[in-house]
Amino acid sequence: MRKASADAAGKASGKVSEKLADEPIPNPMTTVILADIALRAGGALLRRGVETGLLGQKFGTRKAKKIIKGRGLTQTLVGTALARVATRSVPGAIVVGGGLLAKTLYDRRHAAAQKAKGTEQVDEQAKRGKKA
Structure with missing residues (x-):
């Protein structure tokens, strides 16, 4: 055996x-x-x-590439964390989606000031991308 x-x-x-x-x-x-x-x-x-x-x-494509390149570590980590929270659970998706909706409504209400501020921030990020 x-x-x-x-x-x-x-x-x-x-x-x-x-x-x-x-x-x-x-x-x-x-x-x-x-x-x-x-x-x-x-x-x-x-x-x-x-x-x-x-x-x-x-x-425009050239400026878009500079904006992406100029993204800081904090911005990348926050974006990644929010995406994970939103994709892992329904409550997470509701919270993140609600936050995005609230931000969009706030920006629309304060359109002139937000447009100027946002344009300034994008230009600054594109400048950082040029150096990297």
Whole structure:
């Protein structure tokens, strides 16, 4: 009985090693890590393209790229945190969406002052992007 189980184990391990030899990456965890890196890089490229496209409609492509480049660490972290909160739960989406709606209504009510202030902030961020 022991010999039969030892033979079965030997055949099974032979099949496993043959399969591993056929795979380009034998360690499955490496495959998971590579997939994660590829997805994150693809997501970052897609996000940058969408940002440039949306900002490019309003400011022009060259200025849009400078604005994105001039974004500070705090601004990036706040944007990432808000996106995570909004996408992880329905209450989070309601809170973030409500905050955006409130900000939009506030900006519309104070349109002249907000437009001047926003234009100044965008120009400053674009200047920082030029230096980077």
